[in-house]
Amino acid sequence: MQHFLDRLDTLQPPITARRWIFVPYDQLNDGFDSLLDPSVEDVGIVLVEATERPHFQRYHKQKLALILSNQRHFALEQAAQGRNVFYVTAPTYRRALERVIEAVGQVEVMEPAERALRKELEPLILTGRLIEHPNRLWLTQPSDFKDAFGAEQPWRMDRFYKLVRRRYNVLIDDDGSPTGGRWSFDHDNRKPWKGTPQAPDRLYFEPDPITEEVAHFVATKFHYHPGQIDVTRLPATRADAITLWQRAKQECMVHFGTYEDAMSTESPTLFHTLISSVMNIGRLSPHQVIEDVLEMPIPMNSKEGFIRQILGWREFIRHVHQQTDGLRDLPTTVHPANWSADGTVNHLSANEPLPPAFWGEAPSGLACLDQVVNEVVETGYTHHINRLMVLANWATLLGVSPRELTDWFWSMFTDAYDWVVEPNVLGMGTFATGPLMSTKPYISGSAYMKRMSDYCGDCQFKAGKDCPMTSLYWSFLNRNAPELKSSIRMLMPLASARRRTDLQKAHDEQTLKHVRDRLRAGKRVTVTPKVTEERQHGFA
Missing domain, CATH: 3.40.50.620 (HUPs)
Structure with a gap:
């Protein structure tokens, strides 16, 4: 120092x-x-x-x-x-x-x-x-949230987003309709990336003596903390933050929307801007970011998709966090025996411990999970679809404690603070708040992973065949059916889960037990032995 x-x-x-x-x-x-x-x-x-x-x-x-x-x-x-x-x-x-x-x-x-x-x-x-x-770095006011919902629950981001778009005249035509004819272009933003267009090269920062001094201090004083320090990935000054945003505007934003949900080993960050870490500490103003995006000559699906992330979701979750005292003032709040702080939410009563694989201490043998965990350990970052559909998906299917997973995200991500991480993980990632913020859990089987990523290519498991993610998906639906059946969006998946044969259901449960046991022990997951008719009835 x-x-x-x-x-x-x-x-x-x-x-x-x-x-x-x-x-x-x-x-x-x-x-x-x-x-x-x-x-x-x-x-x-x-x-x-x-x-x-x-x-x-x-x-x-x-x-x-x-x-x-x-x-x-x-x-x-x-x-x-x-x-x-x-x-x-x-x-x-x-x-x-x-x-x-x-x-x-x-x-x-x-x-x-x-x-x-x-x-x-x-x-x-x-x-x-x-x-x-009042904090001038926010884009919206508590009154905006109250005007969107009044005293009503559940809360839905879309309703809030439409109100603030109109109120602050963001992507609104003269007649009051949304620019481009739609409030959301999300359906245009689900294309997998197959290597083209070329993704941007990573940006390198030149550390100065101040950054070097900090890096040495952290590596020495907090040597037992997880992760690695890479000073060349560290935007440390206001000029660095501006450089990061300029690069994003020039090289990322035009394709951001189209490939927003894609996942890749070849280019882990693809067209994501990486500005969340510096914006969440004030180095970039969201006001300036929104103004810049509105002026950019980019496709509407990229423009609207990015603005929805900042003006919509980011502002929405901070209001949810404040309105509920950090999700501590809800009917589903519980006080688990192993949690010494304030109450937390756990709508699905999930209490499985977080596996060592999430800390990078023991490879899981699940290629998608290991790939994304390695990214987080090395950089303190992975983009939002990896967070939701790999990290949170596996944890939710396994029944991991939402609080443990939330604290892991809080610890491991450079852009994670309580107002960000608690609504995102407890509310969206694990459905621990129930229907308060989302209509259903965001979970999937292996078909989604194969469609949207290249993770399955080098995995020991085959998507749609022996990948345990699919069996865990069906197991999750069947064991949580009482809590999920009130959601219209879950009726078809639950019906499909019920139609599985007794033998298939037994295999799903055996797969869940096998994967949990292996991961708890810090061992690689192996193929689950097939359940036969005899074994199902206890004859083997």
Whole structure:
């Protein structure tokens, strides 16, 4: 840290600030200027490294490096503009701010995005020592969510999305209809990628001494945390974030929509922009991103599909998280014996432990799962379809505890924070919130994997024949039928599951037990022995 502190001391102007703003780790953006007098000399910022926070979860090393390097670079960037910077290291954010308040008086802050930080700072806000302002980095307001749904549940993103599209005049024609004649072009965005068009090459960043210092600190101090650090994949400055977005606009966006759901070993990130990690810490403003996309000459399925991700889904889930106190205030909230924190949701009563294979500690022998886990271990990232249809799909079919899977996502992804990960994994990925956010579980058998990816090619199992994903799919439907039968979209799959013969159902259950047993033990999954008529009745 010494190199950073020396550099900050060199850039730091004389103390002239009369007002101070605490800038959390996920608001590293000049947007706080709008809160106060725009004069740089009048406003100083407070940045905090809370030494206890990295132990809250076993965070991926790349995630820790991303946050620390960006925060330190942000401090230097602000000091270089002539702004006073108070950089504090303390065990917690609250203790750091108490020290600062003692020294300079009242401090201000934009509302933190993370519930965990809001709860920690609540005593300072309630006593008036920390003044809270609305967070200007969001695109929508809580009133938008309330206007979309009132007191009604369930909540559906499409309803919210249509309201905010109209309210903020995004892709809306003069007559009030959606540009292009449809609210969603999702049906155009399901094409597998077969090698063409050529996917962009990966972007390399040149680490400076600040980033190198952070990487060494994280690798040494948190050597027992999962994952690897690759400084060449680490956008650490505002300039790096802009470079990442410029590359995305030039090389990714034109084909983003068409191949949004494709999965590939040849090009793991395909046409995904990779901006979520820097946008979720404030380095890129979603306002600017949306403005840029609206101006781009790209196909409507890419334009609308991308805007739906940012203005629609991203905003929707943050409102869901706030409205439900982080999904803790719901009828399905439970307090499992092995979970010491607040209550969590578990609509399907799934309690299987997360297999070691998810940590990259023991290959599963399931090519799609191992491929995606390796991506996450190496980079702290994989795109959203891999997250939903590989990682969450396998976990849901196995009956893994939704809370364990959520905490794994929270730990392992560089773009994961409580407001992102809890609604996405508990709500969408595992159906742990039931029908609150989605009409059905997002699960599939091996046919989907074969159609949308190249993962099956080198797998020991054959999709549609002996791949255990399909048997686990049928097993899931049959054992959860009582909870799923109220969904119209599940009627046909449930009917198909019921029509399976007793022998097929017995094989499905044996496959589930076999896969669970192998993965629990950290062993590779092997082909499940066929269930014969005699074995079904216990004669073998």
